[in-house]
Amino acid sequence: MNTEPLLQIQNLAVTFGKGERAFRAVDNVSLNINKGQVLAVVGESGSGKSVTMMALMGLLPxxxxxTADKLLFNGQDLQAMSAKQKRQIIGKDISMIFQDAMTSLNPSFTIExxxxxxxxAHLGLKGAAARARVLELLDLVEIPDAKNRLNVYPHQLSGGMSQRVMIAMAIACEPQLLIADEPTTALDVTVQAQIxxxxxxxxxxxxxxxxxxxHDLGLVAENARDVAVMYAGQVIETNQVPHVFRQPEHPYTQALLAAIPELSVGQKRLASLAGVVPSQYDRPQGCLLSPRCPHFQAACDTPPPIQSHPFGVVRCIRTNQARAGESA
Structure with a gap:
C-alpha cells in the first residue's frame, strides 16, 4: 500500500529580484498533504501563503x-517536468480557486x-458533451436554473454565484488536490457559510x-483538521486544529488566537502585537518574530531550530527550551 503523501514540499523558497534588491518572499517552506486531507494555511496578508501555492502551480512571473529540495505530486517531480508535462497536471489533478471571483473570471466570455x-484543454470535451458536463457542474455547485445561466456574463452574477462558477471550473476535471485561496473574500457572512x-x-x-x-481562524476551526501557520514567509507552526486552539505552541499563533473577538469576551480591548511584519530591509538575523515577541530573549537572535512534536513542528527557541526542561 502506498503511504507516500499526495503532495510533498521540502524547503521551498521563492525570491523576487536579484542582488541587493532580492527579497525572499517564501523561506524554506516544508509541507506534506495526504489524499483526502484538509490543511489550512493561516497568516497575515503578506506572509507568503498565496505565493507558496502560486509557485506550486507555476503561476509566478x-x-x-x-528552488526546492523536493516538490513532488503523486510521486512525480514537478521540478523535473517540462512545461507541457506540467500542463497535463496543473488545472486537472491540481486545481486552484483564486481570490476574488469577480476579477478572476473573464468579463468578455460567458460562463459556459x-x-x-x-x-x-484537459479532457478533450467539445460540443454537446462539453455543454452537458458544464450543466452537471453548475448543478453540482448548486447554481439555480443552471440551463438559463449558461449564456450569462460574469457581471450579471452576484459575488456568491461568481464564486460558485469558479468552484465549478476548479473541480471540472475532478482534481486530486484543490487549493482554495481565500475563497470567501468580499462575500457577506451568509454567503461565506454557503460557500x-x-x-x-x-x-x-x-x-x-x-x-x-x-487569515480567518473561524474558517479553520470549522473546515480543517490540520493547520500550518505562516509568518514572514516561514512556516512557524504546524499542528492539528484542536491542539492549536487548546494549546498553541508558537507565540505568533498565540497572538493570532488572542485577537479573535469571540475568544476575548470580557476584555476591554483585543490583544495585539506591536510592530509590523519585517520587510525586505529590516529582516532580523534570528527569529523573524523577535522584534515583536513578548517572550524575547537573547537566544532569539539566532535562527530557532525546527522542533518536532506529535502533531507537527514548531519554530521557536522558547518551546524547544520548555520541551528540554520536560525531558530533563
Missing part, C-alpha cells in the same frame, strides 16, 4: 526564482465558454485533498 475551456459548506461537501464526496488559504 519570470522575476521569481523558485469559460468552464468549457477547462474541459476542452464553505459547498466546498466541504464536495471535498468529502470526491475525497479530494484541499489546502485552504485564509
Amino acid at each position: 519570470s522575476s521569481a526564482t523558485i 465558454t469559460q468552464i468549457a475551456e477547462v474541459l476542452k 464553505m459548506d459547498l466546498l466541504g461537501k464536495l471535498q468529502r464526496e470526491k475525497h479530494m485533498a484541499m489546502i485552504l488559504i485564509t
Whole structure:
C-alpha cells in the first residue's frame, strides 16, 4: 500500500529580484498533504501563503526564482517536468480557486465558454458533451436554473454565484488536490457559510485533498483538521486544529488566537502585537518574530531550530527550551 503523501514540499523558497534588491518572499517552506486531507494555511496578508501555492502551480512571473529540495505530486517531480508535462497536471489533478471571483473570471466570455475551456484543454470535451458536463457542474455547485445561466456574463452574477462558477471550473476535471485561496473574500457572512459548506461537501464526496488559504481562524476551526501557520514567509507552526486552539505552541499563533473577538469576551480591548511584519530591509538575523515577541530573549537572535512534536513542528527557541526542561 502506498503511504507516500499526495503532495510533498521540502524547503521551498521563492525570491523576487536579484542582488541587493532580492527579497525572499517564501523561506524554506516544508509541507506534506495526504489524499483526502484538509490543511489550512493561516497568516497575515503578506506572509507568503498565496505565493507558496502560486509557485506550486507555476503561476509566478519570470522575476521569481523558485528552488526546492523536493516538490513532488503523486510521486512525480514537478521540478523535473517540462512545461507541457506540467500542463497535463496543473488545472486537472491540481486545481486552484483564486481570490476574488469577480476579477478572476473573464468579463468578455460567458460562463459556459469559460468552464468549457477547462474541459476542452484537459479532457478533450467539445460540443454537446462539453455543454452537458458544464450543466452537471453548475448543478453540482448548486447554481439555480443552471440551463438559463449558461449564456450569462460574469457581471450579471452576484459575488456568491461568481464564486460558485469558479468552484465549478476548479473541480471540472475532478482534481486530486484543490487549493482554495481565500475563497470567501468580499462575500457577506451568509454567503461565506454557503460557500464553505459547498466546498466541504464536495471535498468529502470526491475525497479530494484541499489546502485552504485564509487569515480567518473561524474558517479553520470549522473546515480543517490540520493547520500550518505562516509568518514572514516561514512556516512557524504546524499542528492539528484542536491542539492549536487548546494549546498553541508558537507565540505568533498565540497572538493570532488572542485577537479573535469571540475568544476575548470580557476584555476591554483585543490583544495585539506591536510592530509590523519585517520587510525586505529590516529582516532580523534570528527569529523573524523577535522584534515583536513578548517572550524575547537573547537566544532569539539566532535562527530557532525546527522542533518536532506529535502533531507537527514548531519554530521557536522558547518551546524547544520548555520541551528540554520536560525531558530533563
